[in-house]
Amino acid sequence: MRLKDKVAVVTGANSGIGRAIADRFAEEGAIIAVVAMNQERIDSTVAEIKAAGGRAAGYRVDVSSQDEVKALMASVAEEFGRIDILINNAGITRYRPFDTTTGEDWDMVLNIDLKGVFFCAQAAAPYMRKQNYGRIVNISSAAGTGSTPGASAGSPGATAPYAAAKAAVNMLTKTLARELGPNGITVNAVAPGTFPTAISTSTRTPEELAAHLERRKQTLVLQRIGTLDEVATPVLFFASDDSSYVTGQTLCVDGGRFDRM
Template identity: 35%
Template sequence: MGKLDNKIAVVTGGGSGIGRAITERFAAEGAFVALLDFNEEQATETVDAIKSSGGKVQFYKCDVSDGAGIQTIFESLKAEHGPLDVLVNNAGIAAVGNVETCTEEELDRIYNVNVKGVFNCLKAGIPQMVENGGGSIVNLASIASSIGIPDRFAYSMSKGAAYTMTLSVATDYVDKGIRCNSISPARVHTPFVDGFIAKNYPGEEEEMFKKLSATQPIGRMGKPEEIANMALFLASEEAAFITGTDFPVDGGFLKIKK
């Protein structure tokens, strides 16, 4: 028996990086996974890989900042497959800069995806979980939710919101059988990170990769699969007594000083 047999799960940003690892792991554990992503090419590659291994997955192209579009997708998912059991709010974008260099447009861009996107999926998914007698929500926060990171003003704002939304939902729905937790990764090596370094540090890619890797006391960046392992645990019945908690998966970043 898989840990998520017969469960209906939504993973946002599920086409690449951490989201892909979570989608693949959930499908391998027996869930039907609705993969929500803006990037059709990456999502299609992920879907094809999962289906070739016998997993159950369906791609829904969307922009998580579009509340009406998200509501339509969640309603369609329920009509086709039944009410939601697991929601993973993984979709996110990043930005470099402090409060002086951050523009209003950049702040809105980060907010729309990283904060409003989480809100839209919570608003669409929670009523289904209430109707279904419960469920598990996993929000992707960040070490930036609880510690200052240089030149990450807008991003840190958004991930702080992801963490506090986790606490609010856990509090408001604990008597409805809904558990809500968050994961706070440190730096995880994904194509997103490679693209981020290339965009913001052109000509310094190798040097910046080594520098960013070294900030984790364990001596390397995390792997997407390591975040997926925690997401699976929190989504499964093994975590039935856990809610309202943030789980750093950070190579010792928050607690170990070198």
């Protein structure tokens, strides 16, 4: 087991990519701190991990609140004695054309997708520094590496706040890697392409989703949509000692996007 007895904080762990990461880490022996906002889904995620033979505890936290995040890390460290891994996965988006995006849209997306990443890393770092060991993995997005044609919402992009936040996460990954490296802490990012998650399904009808996925397949070298496990595996690499000499990197896991190569 690559993560045996490691304590892993996974934000947004109750669905989609975060849930896939939590399940995979539990299979690899990690103790999972399931962090999300929906208490019912937190409870079911923890119960299902335990039923499968894993170890987990749930925490209802708004990652855009610095105080709540600090309290989270203190609770995890108190309960399990350490924090080894942080997966910054919690994220939202608002698909709207640029000229109809509001200040509220902008703030809501950046508060979770960027500020939340910073707050979680900032709160986890002291515990990692004490043990001179840590793995931080930020879940970015292919949207943060270039413009995205034909996205949705009647606009070629429609993801201005989300793309801006994810591009900033890629740069934040580098700056945190430089600052935390001397303390034995690596910081990397995984930038997924299109996957069937709550973000992609909740804002589209089934017909719109099918059309969106078909358009995406035509832009991929592999010509297929990936599975959630195909995201969880690279995250596992960065969270394990297999990547002990890798830091400050953003890995695109997108099936080979033509417009990113």
